[in-house]
Amino acid sequence: MIDGTLIFIGLGLYDEKDISLKGLEEIKNCDKVFTEFYTAKLTGTDIDKIEKTVGKTIEVLTREETEKGDKILNIAKEKTVALLTCGDPMTATTHVDIRLRAAKMGIKTRIIHGSSIVTAVPGLLGLQNYKFGRATTLAFPEKNYFPTSPYDIIKENKEMGLHTLVLLDIQSDKKRYMTANEGMKLLLKMEEKHKGNIIKQEDIICVVARAGSSEPIALAGIIKDILDKDFGPPLHTLVIPGKLHFMEIEAIQILAQLPAQQVRKLQKL
């Protein structure tokens, strides 16, 4: 007889205080609480602080345990189990997979939403959400693997005048988080390979660092000017702007310090 419940609870963006009141309440009623930090990472906190905030012991699952899912599902068959995830749950396919397997077993599932980089980054820059095309992720290049689909996605979006949210790779197990600098260099390398005139040294790019923290960075500038700038600790995110609306130009000037010379250029377009 299956009468358990699996609740996916979003931890939000940055630290242990980004969870919602609803999420906290749900955790208090759970028999068992899991989390995992391989699909994403809250860089402003640690497991001790999260445990202290939610008032429960939390078992941190490895990548293998998360992907296998059995540990979670076995308990969720009979009990109320929470899986805490960074951001808004279900952005990682692994979580969708676990939810589908739970549902197929007859386990009730539920989602408690959290804040996400997908809306936080446009918000911090003052860019309009509905002017973003498809998002993409830059992966750390591997020996024989240098995917250039992000380049194609940026190209498609640009041709339609749309902005592109460019998420940067996270390899939590290696404590490796792609910086905005590495991301920009990868994009320039893709340009070198494809020569589509999509990402140029003179183009405007936006960088957001530590969204959700009390001191996030939101900076807009010319790639060559900010390529080696230090944006501080992770996580970093990039935005390749498409056609900017006049209020968006003002926003990245005032909120993200786009130099006046660049603002004038944009205003002439």
Added chain:
Amino acid sequence: MIDGTLIFIGLGLYDEKDISLKGLEEIKNCDKVFTEFYTAKLTGTDIDKIEKTVGKTIEVLTREETEKGDKILNIAKEKTVALLTCGDPMTATTHVDIRLRAAKMGIKTRIIHGSSIVTAVPGLLGLQNYKFGRATTLAFPEKNYFPTSPYDIIKENKEMGLHTLVLLDIQSDKKRYMTANEGMKLLLKMEEKHKGNIIKQEDIICVVARAGSSEPIALAGIIKDILDKDFGPPLHTLVIPGKLHFMEIEAIQILAQLPAQQVRKLQKL
């Protein structure tokens, strides 16, 4: 001497418990708290419940007061002021406008993020966020105003195999919230006008109602089958799927009851 602060705090999706712990903490330190419900609406709560939860009196601004902004800015010049907004702040241009005016006056500004329909809807349906193109909004048609840009956006996305998040109009002052049914009918009307073969009676559409509540509806079906179905109280949202990945097909079958016959059709594509 300007030394005030204006903090935009996201209330999240549905009721008074969708705010983050961080948001709640910030409110406690504010001298004055405003909110407005004309750009969006939390349908699972009311101002009394929100006030009780945050432990402060909240002044609800009218549309005019929000757009004018002076009431907020005058106090924020000297004090710490919060503006509570539904979802994740800054999705409404009005909020960006207020933030820019505050920044130009020398008022410090800050954002506390909240959960948003933009990621909640894909999550509830088990659809992958990075497979969504540009989002769009269906407005209530006015006498001489029947914009069809949503149709063009859906067309563009479909041609690229991407899903479209279709937000539905809110006229809070008239307590008018577009239902999924009205939305589907509008889309069919746009098809009649444009004949681009983009939205057909036999096409699959996804409906999400009351995202963020304890009993959200996530339903996938053929437009003609669900056109007159009752999805209950607002808010409703639509998704027009593009090309579905096999895990997404399974997701809308299991999590959103897509009929088996439709699943088989999709699997053959």
